[in-house]
Amino acid sequence: MTDLETRLQRLRALNAASGSQDRELAEERADLAPKTLASPKLAVQRDLNAEPEPKEHRALLAEITKESIILRRERPILAIRENKAELVFKDQADSEIWKQRLTDAAPALDIAIRAAGRIELSGAEFDWVGTGWLVRNDIIVTNRHVAEEFSEHNGSGFVFKQGTDGPMKAGVDFLEEIDNPDELVFRLLKPLYIEEEPGPDVAFFQVELVSGDAKLADPIPLAANPGTSHGVAVIGYPAFDSRIPDVDLMEDLYGRVYNKKRLAPGAITAVKDGKLLHNCTTLGGNSGSCVLDLSSGEAFGLHFSGRFMATNYGVPADTIRSLLAKVLKPHAANRTTRRDTRVEVSHGSQNTSSTVQDHTIALATASVTIPVTVSISVGQPVAYQPSQPIPRRGPDITQTADLDGEEAAVADYRDRKGYRAAFLHADDSDDMDDDHEANEASVALPVVTGEAAKDVLSFQYEGKAETTLRYQHFSVVMSESRRMCFFSAVNINGSLAKKTKRPSWRWDPRIPRAQQIMNECYGDPPRFSRGHMTRREDPAWGEPDIATRGNADSMHVTNATPQMQSFNSPVWLELEDYALGHARQDRMRISVFTGPYFTDKDPELYGVRIPLRFWKIIAFIHDDTGKLCATGYEMGQEPDLLPEEEFVFGPFASSHVDGVIQTRIATIQARTQIDFGQLVAVDPLAGDDEARFDRSPRQIADLTDIRFVR
Numbered sequence: 001m002t003d004l005e006t007r008l009q010r011l012r013a014l015n016a017a018s019g020s021q022d023r024e025l026a027e028e029r030a031d032l033a034p035k036t037l038a039s040p041k042l043a044v045q046r047d048l049n050a051e052p053e054p055k056e057h058r059a060l061l062a063e064i065t066k067e068s069i070i071l072r073r074e075r076p077i078l079a080i081r082e083n084k085a086e087l088v089f090k091d092q093a094d095s096e097i098w099k100q101r102l103t104d105a106a107p108a109l110d111i112a113i114r115a116a117g118r119i120e121l122s123g124a125e126f127d128w129v130g131t132g133w134l135v136r137n138d139i140i141v142t143n144r145h146v147a148e149e150f151s152e153h154n155g156s157g158f159v160f161k162q163g164t165d166g167p168m169k170a171g172v173d174f175l176e177e178i179d180n181p182d183e184l185v186f187r188l189l190k191p192l193y194i195e196e197e198p199g200p201d202v203a204f205f206q207v208e209l210v211s212g213d214a215k216l217a218d219p220i221p222l223a224a225n226p227g228t229s230h231g232v233a234v235i236g237y238p239a240f241d242s243r244i245p246d247v248d249l250m251e252d253l254y255g256r257v258y259n260k261k262r263l264a265p266g267a268i269t270a271v272k273d274g275k276l277l278h279n280c281t282t283l284g285g286n287s288g289s290c291v292l293d294l295s296s297g298e299a300f301g302l303h304f305s306g307r308f309m310a311t312n313y314g315v316p317a318d319t320i321r322s323l324l325a326k327v328l329k330p331h332a333a334n335r336t337t338r339r340d341t342r343v344e345v346s347h348g349s350q351n352t353s354s355t356v357q358d359h360t361i362a363l364a365t366a367s368v369t370i371p372v373t374v375s376i377s378v379g380q381p382v383a384y385q386p387s388q389p390i391p392r393r394g395p396d397i398t399q400t401a402d403l404d405g406e407e408a409a410v411a412d413y414r415d416r417k418g419y420r421a422a423f424l425h426a427d428d429s430d431d432m433d434d435d436h437e438a439n440e441a442s443v444a445l446p447v448v449t450g451e452a453a454k455d456v457l458s459f460q461y462e463g464k465a466e467t468t469l470r471y472q473h474f475s476v477v478m479s480e481s482r483r484m485c486f487f488s489a490v491n492i493n494g495s496l497a498k499k500t501k502r503p504s505w506r507w508d509p510r511i512p513r514a515q516q517i518m519n520e521c522y523g524d525p526p527r528f529s530r531g532h533m534t535r536r537e538d539p540a541w542g543e544p545d546i547a548t549r550g551n552a553d554s555m556h557v558t559n560a561t562p563q564m565q566s567f568n569s570p571v572w573l574e575l576e577d578y579a580l581g582h583a584r585q586d587r588m589r590i591s592v593f594t595g596p597y598f599t600d601k602d603p604e605l606y607g608v609r610i611p612l613r614f615w616k617i618i619a620f621i622h623d624d625t626g627k628l629c630a631t632g633y634e635m636g637q638e639p640d641l642l643p644e645e646e647f648v649f650g651p652f653a654s655s656h657v658d659g660v661i662q663t664r665i666a667t668i669q670a671r672t673q674i675d676f677g678q679l680v681a682v683d684p685l686a687g688d689d690e691a692r693f694d695r696s697p698r699q700i701a702d703l704t705d706i707r708f709v710r
Helices: 003-021 023-037 055-074 096-104 106-115 247-254 317-328 404-410 450-455 544-553 570-582 665-672 690-695
Strands: 078-081 116-122 128-136 139-142 151-153 158-160 169-173 185-194 203-207 229-236 262-272 275-278 290-293 299-306 312-316 339-347 352-360 459-461 464-466 474-478 485-493 529-532 560-563 589-596 613-621 628-636 661-663
Touching: 096 106, 096 262, 106 116, 106 128, 106 229, 106 290, 116 185, 128 203, 128 229, 128 299, 128 317, 139 317, 151 185, 158 185, 185 317, 203 317, 229 299, 275 299, 299 317, 312 317, 570 589, 570 613, 570 628, 613 665, 628 665, 661 665
Parallel strands: none
Antiparallel strands: 078 262, 116 128, 116 169, 128 139, 139 203, 151 158, 169 185, 185 203, 229 262, 229 290, 262 275, 275 312, 290 299, 299 312, 339 352, 459 464, 474 485, 485 589, 529 560, 589 613, 613 628, 628 661
């Protein structure tokens, strides 16, 4: 299928979905079909000096133009000027239905547009990080993954992170409109609450009531029972995303204007599994946007992720309402104490305040479990001066960490044993040498072989030549040419797991920094996130100090590879946890090996060759058979699929069209040139035909699809 055929197929699928969800729009489309076909825009433009295009090519372009007109009409993006949505559509065949719906919703939009703003920072490496909106007269709501870029929990309460000159400062500009140089910035006084993962992607901040002569707008009311609706709109600040395969379509839809307040109407397509699904057109920067019901003027949800021109996700309003009630009434029943925070909340225009004791809670009855793994959002690096105002530029952050001080504190790696071959039958003292009690369940560290072996990075440490970077409970073997790991191998003891706080990324001082990737390709999309090979929580087990060390060690950039911000799907994230449930129950031990496939077809972006696919192997003693078992998996981030994703994503985002597949370990071994020893033989798929797997991969749509026995 050619690129044009793929584009036409995508557009037709999007328009078909829109028509099936909204009968009025479908009927309007039928009425306007002759006008669409006659549009002068269907005339194919080309260079007069160029060779004549084939008839089939011209026909495809005409069909693409027709479908694009339909898409722009039925899922428009409108400018906001002087706090009003401009009901000016791009094509002659405008949607009278949307014009009427938005005209009728003018009173609701007047409140909501004024209550939505762009979150902007000073003292940070980037200048803005998404959208927030008023849920009370002095509180805004946004996403957790937005909040975590400039705020955190420090053990006693929520605070702003340290920036270039003390704590970062944040504000919300409730204007930032197209062709409007004015601003209306209110300071964020403090973070009130940031919901922890895997809870819903929500955070609350207290905002000042007055800025100069201006007062805050009225808050947007939260719907008690959000449901499906054909009349909603997202209000936020979409930003350019060069990863989208059809950049021309994005540029056409947005008129090449980004980072400004926009309104995008659409529909709520479903509310299920603790998530609200909608089809409004969004981009990165919309994270934290309000999903507004046009008929009631109530917020139906908080947008947190999406696929460009496909499906978007939000936190339902009733979930936001419950969390906000917990923040304002921390002594509500059915709670468990997790941390103590002093929360000051001011009420009304008198700006009086009261102080309450917040025992932040994680209620089974109120929390919605959404296993989100995200990386942020929007903002352009700026040179900060203490006296400068909140910067005004658009998106492109680079989240760096040059942690010489921290490195000095952890530079002695002599006590790091790394991955242990005899782990699956070792004892919990964690001091067994791998040569002791060698047995059939011992799983040796994989070995890079063949031509790939010449690319293994070697280094000197403590006077010895080494090829393995040993950390707490895991080891890494690096590729010299790619400056990232061939693989990371970890021992996991699920029975001794500890919850630990996420530290910053760091260099490994044992190898040259030139052999590590800290900044080049990482940051705000279209750059990549640092994707853990060994998950951060996997080596965080044992005594508290040991668990803390394992957690910190996982944050070395040697344990990261470039991944699209949307890469991790729920299945990929939960493979280790699911395997622990099938391991010998009285021990809950597994060993996991993860790495990228390095190929000649990997594209080079920002000076780094980006792996397109990743593999994982999990080994354990099966609880039913009592024997060693190992299973292999793959997941991809092919560029013709992933660029459709927005900047910041939720758990639905599977980076390969087919998601996670279970594959033969022998296949992984052949493709990586890494020898996995006896694991090839104990793979439950070992006897299966390789050619059959190539024709029909074993899809893992649900964890129960995994095959552990032959």
